[in-house]
Amino acid sequence: MELVAAVAAGLAAWVACGPSPERVRLRELTSPPATPIWRGWPAGAIVRLRRLAWPGRAGKEADAWRKACIELCQALMAELTAGRSAEDALCRAVTAVAPPEPAVLRPVAAAARDGGDVPAALAEAARTPGAEGLRRLAACWRVSTAVGGSLTELVEGVIVALRESEAHRRDLAAQLAGPRATVRLLAGLPVLGILMAVGLGMDPLGFLFGGPAGFACLLAGAALDVAGVVWIRRMVAAAERTAST
Known part of the structure; x- marks a missing residue:
């Protein structure tokens, strides 16, 4: 169980402090596609999630x-x-x-x-x-x-x-600040919930990885969290496209 907790903490730190999505994309474009697709899907999913939550330097x-x-x-x-x-x-x-x-x-x-x-x-x-x-x-x-x-x-x-056009864009950005903050909150809410449970003396990792019920809750929660992030990001993008036309 300690190994699982260490791996989870390492993944959380890597997502928060890892390279920017633009650098990861540049590395993907400039390196030969020698790695099988099935090996790269976790990193690609994390990069996509980071792009949805943090637009980056672009x-x-x-x-x-x-x-x-x-x-x-x-x-x-x-x-x-x-x-x-x-x-x-x-x-x-x-x-x-x-x-x-x-x-x-x-x-x-x-x-x-x-x-x-x-x-x-x-x-x-x-x-x-x-x-x-x-x-x-x-x-x-x-x-x-x-x-x-x-x-x-x-x-x-x-x-x-x-x-x-720039004044309208700034006004729109101010109006969409709330949804963007919600996206960031949803992206970090699972880690925050686990840390709060650990601080209260509970064993959330033991429940999530200790049996079928906990693992099912983990998958369902992760799927709902990702769906919420994607949904809100698409709503924000649709509002921006509608305002720019």
Whole structure:
């Protein structure tokens, strides 16, 4: 029984302090698939559970990209207002912002400097999660080139739209803070319950692993907990998709 308790404690510590899901996914993509599938399913299930409970660094990078897009448009409008050409203004605006991955915007600056297809470069950069606002800037560039409209006014409209979208996103994030906290609570509730039972002098591990009834309760509780986490996460994702459309 002491061995089972030690293994359970080790698994809990590994889930809490282990590598991030992004690093695990990168390792899976860069390593050869030599391990049989049936051996890797527990780790994959734990990684999926961690992704559901903790979104990780991807959400922060997407937020940083949204902020960078707004700053890029503001810098571009400032350069255009100063009387610079559209291409020169875009090159200066790209160097004035600090996105999470500067290499994504380098093709945009190169296209503007060398007379390339700027809308196509902006559309390609907009494929980065969080940089979707660059598609609007690409559309404004096409309209200004084809029709001859004022790029300054179009960029100003993009800035207003991006600011309103970001304000709406923050309001939605505040409203969904409760469900996200519930997901984290559900993810850690089983371990907390076991620790509370041990603190009260009980033997929860002995009951859970000591017979068919306890093992059935363990499986049922784990299944219900995972189902609750998945269900709430899908509700949050559906609300975010509905608000973004």
